[in-house]
Every structure is written in structure tokens, then in C-alpha cells.
Amino acid sequence: MPGGLVALLDDVSVIARAATASVDDITVAASKAGTKTAGVIIDDAAVTPSYVTGLSPARELPIIWKITKGSLKNKLLFLLPGALILSWLLPSAIIFILMLGGAYLSYEGAEKVMEKLGGEKHGKTLEDEIVDPVAFENQRVAGAIRTDLILSAEIMAITLNEVASEDFIVRAGVLAVVGIAVTLFVYGAVAIIVKLDDIGLHLSERKSQAAEQFGRFLVRSVPYILTALSFIGTIAMLWVGGGIILHGLHELGLHGPSDWAHGVQHAVETVTGGLSGLLGWATYAAISALVGLGLGFVIVILLHKVFKMGHGMGEGAEAH
Incomplete structure (x- = not known):
């Protein structure tokens, strides 16, 4: 019996060490993969506040909570199992899914640019009369999700691409960790952003002069913050979308566009001294955004002018 107990404890210790190693692997891999998704996270955080802008303040947090639950459902119930199955059965398809998403982001960004320049708007906006507020809210939540x-x-595709060589348990763990962490970060930040004006009003009613001044500053700043986020969200869509397309073309053997963009980046880095890293990155991001804008314009024209698909196309049809 003692020998059996010792053997059992030894087995348990081996399993525990293996589990600890797996957790460490997941943590390290999730950290690396998370940095690769930064552009999409910025996009997500910048775009989401537009879905509650202009609606009743009392409905802001409930709407964000609905979107948060929908986001977790997207990632954990649909995308995570789908990504694992895809990595098992058809890993070569990941790059095409990435490029499809990049094309969609380019389309969304280009559509926003065209609307800002006076182009036709698609779908109901806050400038239209809202006959049924409940239906309009549900439409916005559905569009956000x-x-x-x-x-x-x-x-998830970017994350999966970063951990493709890991074993199944690590891939699943990393996808879950990144999915949950990104969702909580993005929608926690969005909740704070949309409530800044309420926080400012609360502070402005305090007896402390410093709190009152800071509160008024927050209230005055909110419209500018939301405008800046809308601009950043559009740029991020184009930058991320175009960058994915350049990377995808390179992976598929069409090296010219990506090599040219990196060549310009390196040329900027060689002449900018201490700011070479920042300016080189900004150069490649700008080229990626222009690629996304050009591709997006083509898709917008095809969908809205050629195929006459003017309604119900993602976010552009739900909220501006």
C-alpha cells in the first residue's frame, strides 16, 4: 500500500508539473499573441462607443453589457472551437480568413471616409427620426455584435497564427485567455469612456475646487474624445486591414507590395536617427492604411454601385 500511495503521489506530482508547465506556456504564448492583435483591439475600442453615442445615458451601460456578452459568445462558443477545428483540419485556410477579415475592415474604413467626405450614408443613423427606440437599440446592439x-x-486568427506550432491544449488555452482578456479590456475601457461625462458632472458638484475644475474639464472633453476615437477607429480599420492584406499577399507568394512597403519603412528608419523605430513603424502603418483605403474604395463601389447592396452591410449600416 505505501508503495502504491507513493507511486500515486509521484504520478500526481508529474501531472501537476505538466499542468504548471502548460499554464506557463499558455501565459507566455498569450502575451506574445496579444501584442500581435493590438491594432484590432484599438479598432474595437475606438469603434464601439459610437453604438451608444446619442442614446439615453441610462441605456449606455446596459447596451455595452449586451455587446460584451455577445462578444464573449462570439469568441468562446463560435470562434474558439472553429479556430481549433480549422487548425486541426485545414491550417492553410487561416491566411485566407485573415485576408477576408482585412478586406472587410478596409471596406468599413473606406465607407466611413466616403461618408465623412459627403458621400451617401447607408442605413438608419441618429440624424434620422427614431420611431421605435427599443427596435433602434436592438438594431445597434446587433450591428455592434x-x-x-x-x-x-x-x-482569434492572428492569435492562432502565432501559436500554430504549439500543442492542442496550449492553443486552446491561449485562444481562451486572449479572447476573454481582450473582451474585458475593450468593453471595460468603452464603459469608462461613455461615462466620462457623468463622472465629470459628479465631480463638478463636489466642494473641492480641484475636483470641480477637473469635472468640468471632463465634461467639456467628452465630445472631443468621442470625435477623436471615431477618427482613430477609422484609421485603425484601414491600417489593420491594409496590413493584413500586405502580409497575406506575401504569405501567398506575391512579395512585391509587402517588400516595397518594408523598403520604404527601412529607408525612413535609416535617415531618422533616434526616432527611427517610431517613424519607421508610422511609415509602414501609413502605407498599410493607404492600401486598405484603396481596396476599401473598390469594395464600396462594387457593393453599393454595381451590386446595389446599400443596406445591412455590417457596422456601416447600423451606426454612424
Whole structure:
């Protein structure tokens, strides 16, 4: 019996060490994969506040909570199992899924640019009369969750691409960790952003002069913050979308566009001294954004002018 107990404890200790190693592997891999998804996370965080802008303040947090639950459902119930099955049965398809998502982000960004320049708007906006507020809110939530599905698919695909060589348990753990962490970070940040004006009003009513001044500053700043986020979200869509397309073309053997973009990046880095890293990155990001904008314009024209698909196209049809 003692020998059996010792053997059992030894087995348990081996299993525990293996589990600890797996957790360490998952943590390290999730950290590395998470950095690769930064652009899409910025996009997600910048885009989401637009879904509650202009609606009743009392409905802001409930709407964000609905979108958060939809985002977790997207990632954990649909995308995570799908990504694992894909990595098992058809890993070569990952790059095409990434490029499809990149094309979608390029389309969304280009559509926003065209609307800002005076182009036709698609779908109901806050400038229209809202006859049924409940139906309009549900439409916005559905649009946000649908756009989140695309962005989440990009996050999961990028993550999966980074851990493709890991074993099944690590891949599953990394996808789950990144999916949950990104969702909580993005929608926690969004909740704070949309409530900044309420926080400012609360502080402005305090007796402390410093709190009152800071509160008024927050209230005055919110419209500018939301405008800046809308701009950043559009740029991020184009930058991420175009960058994915350049990378995908390179992976498929068409090296010219990516090599040219990296060549310009390296040329900037060689002449900018101490700021070479930042300016080189900004150069490649700008080229990626222009690629995304050009591709997006083509898709917008094809969908809205050629195929007359003017309604119900993702976020652009739900909220501006």
C-alpha cells in the first residue's frame, strides 16, 4: 500500500508539473499573441462607443453589457472551437480568413471616409427620426455584435497564427485567455469612456475646487474624445486591414507590395536617427492604411454601385 500511495503521489506530482508547465506556456504564448492583435483591439475600442453615442445615458451601460456578452459568445462558443477545428483540419485556410477579415475592415474604413467626405450614408443613423427606440437599440446592439464577430475573428486568427506550432491544449488555452482578456479590456475601457461625462458632472458638484475644475474639464472633453476615437477607429480599420492584406499577399507568394512597403519603412528608419523605430513603424502603418483605403474604395463601389447592396452591410449600416 505505501508503495502504491507513493507511486500515486509521484504520478500526481508529474501531472501537476505538466499542468504548471502548460499554464506557463499558455501565459507566455498569450502575451506574445496579444501584442500581435493590438491594432484590432484599438479598432474595437475606438469603434464601439459610437453604438451608444446619442442614446439615453441610462441605456449606455446596459447596451455595452449586451455587446460584451455577445462578444464573449462570439469568441468562446463560435470562434474558439472553429479556430481549433480549422487548425486541426485545414491550417492553410487561416491566411485566407485573415485576408477576408482585412478586406472587410478596409471596406468599413473606406465607407466611413466616403461618408465623412459627403458621400451617401447607408442605413438608419441618429440624424434620422427614431420611431421605435427599443427596435433602434436592438438594431445597434446587433450591428455592434456583428462587427465584433469580424474583429474577434481577426483577433482569434492572428492569435492562432502565432501559436500554430504549439500543442492542442496550449492553443486552446491561449485562444481562451486572449479572447476573454481582450473582451474585458475593450468593453471595460468603452464603459469608462461613455461615462466620462457623468463622472465629470459628479465631480463638478463636489466642494473641492480641484475636483470641480477637473469635472468640468471632463465634461467639456467628452465630445472631443468621442470625435477623436471615431477618427482613430477609422484609421485603425484601414491600417489593420491594409496590413493584413500586405502580409497575406506575401504569405501567398506575391512579395512585391509587402517588400516595397518594408523598403520604404527601412529607408525612413535609416535617415531618422533616434526616432527611427517610431517613424519607421508610422511609415509602414501609413502605407498599410493607404492600401486598405484603396481596396476599401473598390469594395464600396462594387457593393453599393454595381451590386446595389446599400443596406445591412455590417457596422456601416447600423451606426454612424
